[in-house]
Amino acid sequence: xxxxxxxxxxxxxxxxxxxxxxxxxxxxxxxxxxxxxxxxxxxxxxxxxxxxxxxxxxxxxxxxxxxxxxxxxxxxxxxxxxxxxxxxxxxxxxxxxxxxxxxxxxxxxxxxxxxxxxxxxxxxxxxxxxxxxxxxxxxxxxxxxxxxxxxxxxxxxxxxxxxxxxxxxxxxxxxxxxxxxxxxxxxxxxxxxxxxxxxxxxxxxxxxxxxxxxxxxxxxxxxxxxxxxxxxxxxxxxxxxxxxxxxxxxxxxxxxxxxxxxxxxxxxxxxxxxxxxxxxxxxxxxxxxxxxxxxxxxxxxxxxxxxxxxxxxxxxxxx
Amino acid sequence: xxxxxxxxxxxxxxxxxxxxxxxxxxxxxxxxxxxxxxxxxxxxxxxxxxxxxxxxxxxxxxxxxxxxxxxxxxxxxxxxxxxxxxxxxxxxxxxxxxxxxxxxxxxxxxxxxxxxxxxxxxxxxxxxxxxxxxxxxxxxxxxxxxxxxxxxxxxxxxxxxxxxxxxxxxxxxxxxxxxxxxxxxxxxxxxxxxxxxxxxxxxxxxxxxxxxxxxxxxxxxxxxxxxxxxxxxxxxxxxxxxxxxx
Ligand SMILES: Cc1cc2nc3c(=O)[nH]c(=O)nc-3n(C[C@H](O)[C@H](O)[C@H](O)COP(=O)(O)OP(=O)(O)OC[C@H]3O[C@@H](n4cnc5c(N)ncnc54)[C@H](O)[C@@H]3O)c2cc1C
Numbered sequence: 001x002x003x004x005x006x007x008x009x010x011x012x013x014x015x016x017x018x019x020x021x022x023x024x025x026x027x028x029x030x031x032x033x034x035x036x037x038x039x040x041x042x043x044x045x046x047x048x049x050x051x052x053x054x055x056x057x058x059x060x061x062x063x064x065x066x067x068x069x070x071x072x073x074x075x076x077x078x079x080x081x082x083x084x085x086x087x088x089x090x091x092x093x094x095x096x097x098x099x100x101x102x103x104x105x106x107x108x109x110x111x112x113x114x115x116x117x118x119x120x121x122x123x124x125x126x127x128x129x130x131x132x133x134x135x136x137x138x139x140x141x142x143x144x145x146x147x148x149x150x151x152x153x154x155x156x157x158x159x160x161x162x163x164x165x166x167x168x169x170x171x172x173x174x175x176x177x178x179x180x181x182x183x184x185x186x187x188x189x190x191x192x193x194x195x196x197x198x199x200x201x202x203x204x205x206x207x208x209x210x211x212x213x214x215x216x217x218x219x220x221x222x223x224x225x226x227x228x229x230x231x232x233x234x235x236x237x238x239x240x241x242x243x244x245x246x247x248x249x250x251x252x253x254x255x256x257x258x259x260x261x262x263x264x265x266x267x268x269x270x271x272x273x274x275x276x277x278x279x280x281x282x283x284x285x286x287x288x289x290x291x292x293x294x295x296x297x298x299x300x301x302x303x304x305x306x307x308x309x310x311x312x313x314x315x316x317x318x319x
Numbered sequence: 320x321x322x323x324x325x326x327x328x329x330x331x332x333x334x335x336x337x338x339x340x341x342x343x344x345x346x347x348x349x350x351x352x353x354x355x356x357x358x359x360x361x362x363x364x365x366x367x368x369x370x371x372x373x374x375x376x377x378x379x380x381x382x383x384x385x386x387x388x389x390x391x392x393x394x395x396x397x398x399x400x401x402x403x404x405x406x407x408x409x410x411x412x413x414x415x416x417x418x419x420x421x422x423x424x425x426x427x428x429x430x431x432x433x434x435x436x437x438x439x440x441x442x443x444x445x446x447x448x449x450x451x452x453x454x455x456x457x458x459x460x461x462x463x464x465x466x467x468x469x470x471x472x473x474x475x476x477x478x479x480x481x482x483x484x485x486x487x488x489x490x491x492x493x494x495x496x497x498x499x500x501x502x503x504x505x506x507x508x509x510x511x512x513x514x515x516x517x518x519x520x521x522x523x524x525x526x527x528x529x530x531x532x533x534x535x536x537x538x539x540x541x542x543x544x545x546x547x548x549x550x551x552x553x554x555x556x557x558x559x560x561x562x563x564x565x
Contacts, residue, residue: 009478068477070447070457095477099459102447105413111528112413114442127532132440136336138535139440145528179456180486183472187480196478199565223565241462241497242476247332247438248356249496256564267332270438273537277562279554280543290543295557299548311551315559 003086011042018159025053041065050166074103079173093151110147134270199225206261210238246271264289320375357434360501361494395512396504407522416448450491462497
């Protein structure tokens with residue numbers, strides 16, 4: 001049996017939860033078994049996870065689980081896995097999912113693969129692919145233990161509806177007390193966090209100074225994109241640290257990454273090479289970023305970025 | 320305060336990635352190695368700052384072969400008091416975590432620091448595994464840590480924001496950007512590092528449950544399509560109709 005933990009922050013599923021259940025369903029098919037989805041704490045309309053291939057949904061609705069503590073969540077997920085007889089557990093490779101992956105692997109003495117990017121194969125051995133060396137290579141891992149734990153990279157597969165809603169069964173699993181007291185949660189509502197963003201507009205030192213970022217923000221707003229930057233831009237305080245993309249910052253995997261005034265140093269590329277389509281705007285035709293780009297515009301960003309924004313608005317108005 | 324910082328050795332960020340042995344091994348020929356930046360810049364430095372303020376000791380731990388001693392010495396040069404190397408050629412994250420936990424259980428550290436991930440395998444697994452094996456709380460991706468007595472206040476990155484929480488020692492913490500500022504070792508530190516104790520211990524038997532069967536390089540990018548800067552309508556059309564990403 002495959003058990004998928006479907007995260008429901010503030011009681012609601014995000015796309016990553018549907019991706020995880022789709023992935024769990026496909027993994028179960030490879031293994032010739034079924035996929036059960038698990039929700040913890042509040043989870044609105046949990047039965048809808050059946051649409052993505054869960055044969056049933058089990059839920060542990062204890063309100064204590066609305067606060068995340070990897071230790072508590074791990075105990076409950078491992079307890080649920082034992083209760084439903086699952087030896088394969090799948091989580092999202094989210095901020096919280098990352099800490100569940102390692103804990104679950106240790107607790108279940110399971111082989112684990114972080115940020116799986118394809119459905120596993122099982123011809124003689126159970127194998128899963130993941131990016132390594134910050135996306136500069138791909139490794140195929142083999143798991144030899146009966147128990148297996150995987151985290152699914154965001155945006156690696158798309159949610160697929162294969163059926164209808166299913167019944168939700170309350171599961172009784174002991175919830176240990178947390179040793180962590182959460183004092184404050186600060187989230188920015190309205191924008192999609194960078195690691196999950198499907199559209200990203202990023203800018204570098206070519207912007208000359210923080211006062212010029214208006215054109216980047218305008219373009220991002222027209223697209224509904226999240227803004228990002230190169231490392232020196234964050235290090236000099238032009239932009240907040242959480243926007244820093246690259247090998248030593250956030251790794252993004254959007255459908256579209258637009259880079260303006262970024263040279264494309266190898267450490268920056270390491271954070272963006274999982275993007276589906278890359279557009280580079282740079283006045284230097286020799287900028288290394290063009291080698292990693294799908295579309296390139298050689299020109300002054302102070303003219304090109306506003307022109308692109310206007311063209312997008314014109315397109316939206318005409319269609 | 321007795322602090323442990325787990326460090327790993329990774330290829331330098333501009334290293335050329337290639338494979339040998341029919342694509343089953345990372346080809347180390349000509350590759351420069353460094354201490355994993357998250358371990359060095361943030362985890363180690365924050366541990367040193369806490370020690371400088373409240374007293375105690377900072378131990379560096381690496382699970383790896385003798386060749387890793389250069390990286391360990393760098394950590395000592397930056398300011399750690401002593402170091403332990405668990406002699407093994409690690410192949411899986413759970414193997415590494417079991418070695419760390421075996422050492423840490425015997426020593427009883429107040430806090431165990433690691434970087435949020437290594438820049439080679441990017442797994443982000445070892446810290447969580449160590450915490451589970453030690454039955455301790457785990458704070459991942461910490462951007463701030465203050466300690467008062469045996470109570471810590473920590474800020475960690477969460478999806479779309481930050482969370483501030485408090486907990487008592489002992490616990491395991493993984494370091495993200497912001498936790499501290501990189502320190503460059505000075506001449507005196509480098510000289511002193513040579514005399515600081517580096518203990519080598521044998522690995523405890525643990526099997527690898529997940530290992531790399533093979534590597535491949537990503538498919539080559541096709542050549543960039545250049546668009547006239549005066550024709551952004553064309554770029555918008557291509558993004559809609561050809562790339563289908565908007
Ligand atoms: C260990 C290590 C880790 C690192 N990690 C990261 C990381 O995670 N992320 C990261 O980004 N960097 C990282 N770096 C830094 C990296 O090497 C580069 O220095 C950095 O990415 C450069 O940032 P940039 O492209 O914004 O600036 P620059 O390299 O200065 O490039 C600016 C670009 O803007 C263009 N430009 C200027 N004016 C205009 C204009 N008017 N119109 C159009 N284009 C213009 C220029 O042609 C140039 O290509 C790391 C470095 C090291 C050593």
